Amino acid sequence: VAPRDHIHQVLQQWRREAPDLDRSAFSVVGRLSRLAQLLAPEIETTFAAHNLSGGEFDVLAALRRTGRPYRLTPTELSTALIVTSGGMTRRLNALERRALIRRDPDPSDARSTLVALTATGRRLIDAILPEHVANEDRILGGLNGRERAQLATLLEALAISVGDTTPARAKDRARRRRPRR
Amino acid sequence: VAPRDHIHQVLQQWRREAPDLDRSAFSVVGRLSRLAQLLAPEIETTFAAHNLSGGEFDVLAALRRTGRPYRLTPTELSTALIVTSGGMTRRLNALERRALIRRDPDPSDARSTLVALTATGRRLIDAILPEHVANEDRILGGLNGRERAQLATLLEALAISVGDTTPARAKDRARRRRPRR
DNA sequence: AAAGATTGACAGTTCAATCTTA
DNA sequence: TAAGATTGAACTGTCAATCTTT
Numbered sequence: 001v002a003p004r005d006h007i008h009q010v011l012q013q014w015r016r017e018a019p020d021l022d023r024s025a026f027s028v029v030g031r032l033s034r035l036a037q038l039l040a041p042e043i044e045t046t047f048a049a050h051n052l053s054g055g056e057f058d059v060l061a062a063l064r065r066t067g068r069p070y071r072l073t074p075t076e077l078s079t080a081l082i083v084t085s086g087g088m089t090r091r092l093n094a095l096e097r098r099a100l101i102r103r104d105p106d107p108s109d110a111r112s113t114l115v116a117l118t119a120t121g122r123r124l125i126d127a128i129l130p131e132h133v134a135n136e137d138r139i140l141g142g143l144n145g146r147e148r149a150q151l152a153t154l155l156e157a158l159a160i161s162v163g164d165t166t167p168a169r170a171k172d173r174a175r176r177r178r179p180r181r
Numbered sequence: 182v183a184p185r186d187h188i189h190q191v192l193q194q195w196r197r198e199a200p201d202l203d204r205s206a207f208s209v210v211g212r213l214s215r216l217a218q219l220l221a222p223e224i225e226t227t228f229a230a231h232n233l234s235g236g237e238f239d240v241l242a243a244l245r246r247t248g249r250p251y252r253l254t255p256t257e258l259s260t261a262l263i264v265t266s267g268g269m270t271r272r273l274n275a276l277e278r279r280a281l282i283r284r285d286p287d288p289s290d291a292r293s294t295l296v297a298l299t300a301t302g303r304r305l306i307d308a309i310l311p312e313h314v315a316n317e318d319r320i321l322g323g324l325n326g327r328e329r330a331q332l333a334t335l336l337e338a339l340a341i342s343v344g345d346t347t348p349a350r351a352k353d354r355a356r357r358r359r360p361r362r
Numbered sequence: 363a364a365a366g367a368t369t370g371a372c373a374g375t376t377c378a379a380t381c382t383t384a
Numbered sequence: 385t386a387a388g389a390t391t392g393a394a395c396t397g398t399c400a401a402t403c404t405t406t
Contacts, residue, residue: 004337005337005346005347006340006345006346008347024318026314026317028332028333029220029224036214039210053373053374064198065198083376086378089390111387111388111389113388133204148206150335152208152209154324154332158321158323159188159219160186161322164186165185166186166189267398271396292365293405
């Protein structure tokens with residue numbers, strides 16, 4: 001018989017116990033959250049091999065992909081990564097202690113700081129990146145290119161529909177607050 | 182212009198900064214984990230309205246969908262919900278303190294206990310369930326039936342390919358360990 | 363030995379309060 | 385007043401050690 005996944009059995013149980021309940025949303029949301037939970041530890045083994053947590057990797061990666069000079073404010077980081085400012089402070093403390101990032105004062109706003117990748121941090125993230133990509137690719141090994149593309153398209157549609165659209169950058173947003181007529 | 186999601190911009194940044202890196206896996210895995218992170222608090226508002234955490238709801242729901250007499254062992258629960266046994270003990274303590282579940286000794290194995298939904302627990306989960314389903318449906322409101330079905334199918338294929346297949350139940354597994362020829 | 367459950371130490375998060383600067 | 389960052393308390397999870405029973 002064709003194998004089914006864990007959520008399929010859960011759906012069957014609900015069909016028996018509560019046949020009137022609509023299960024179409026759960027068949028998506030349930031699989032989404034279960035897959036995320038299942039894949040996270042798998043993905044974090046790569047980071048752990050370099051003594052990084054998943055959250056710490058995310059910070060280094062966010063700085064790296066920004067391009068030179070690899071700088072963002074703590075607020076920009078916590079917005080992009082969906083962590084509270086308190087959570088971000090904690091991550092930055094850990095990374096700064098290991099000299100993977102540096103906190104410089106923001107010359108244009110004394111309330112803020114600029115978080116920058118150090119040379120050490122940049123070397124580390126550049127070393128991890130290819131391993132990480134290879135690992136993700138291995139995890140998705142069961143899906144061919146067409147399936148990946150289809151999945152990415154549908155997930156993007158869902159992301160857009162729940163409002164996960166690219167926010168304007170802080171300075172643009174400020175400029176836009178009182179739009180010109 | 183057609184709006185794109187947050188991960189789309191991340192992918193563009195990587196294309197600029199590291200054009201040789203294959204981004205196809207991330208376009209799936211990145212969206213998966215980000216959507217799970219984005220949707221979780223949205224979903225948990227329903228539970229919070231009844232003074233339950235997401236993890237506590239999961240335990241009550243797992244017991245409920247099992248059918249009468251709504252009983253599972255802590256090991257079965259921690260396996261089904263992907264939490265460690267220590268984490269499950271913690272959840273069960275909180276639920277037992279509020280008399281939503283009960284722990285009875287297992288008559289057939291003195292090492293184990295049987296976790297059962299109380300009448301109060303059953304009333305609570307049955308009251309939450311329709312709200313939860315309606316909430317999930319609202320969250321997926323941007324996807325039509327065809328898109329949901331397609332997404333569910335692709336996510337199941339991924340789940341199966343990473344090994345998230347329905348495990349045989351404990352007693353079946355014991356029976357199967359030394360298969361008959 | 364090994365399995366089931368629990369415990370306590372640790373990790374990482376959110377939340378609300380606080381301090382400084384705009 | 386409000387925004388940016390930090391702090392400490394509370395919460396929730398993992399991990400490794402432990403105790404009991406098989």
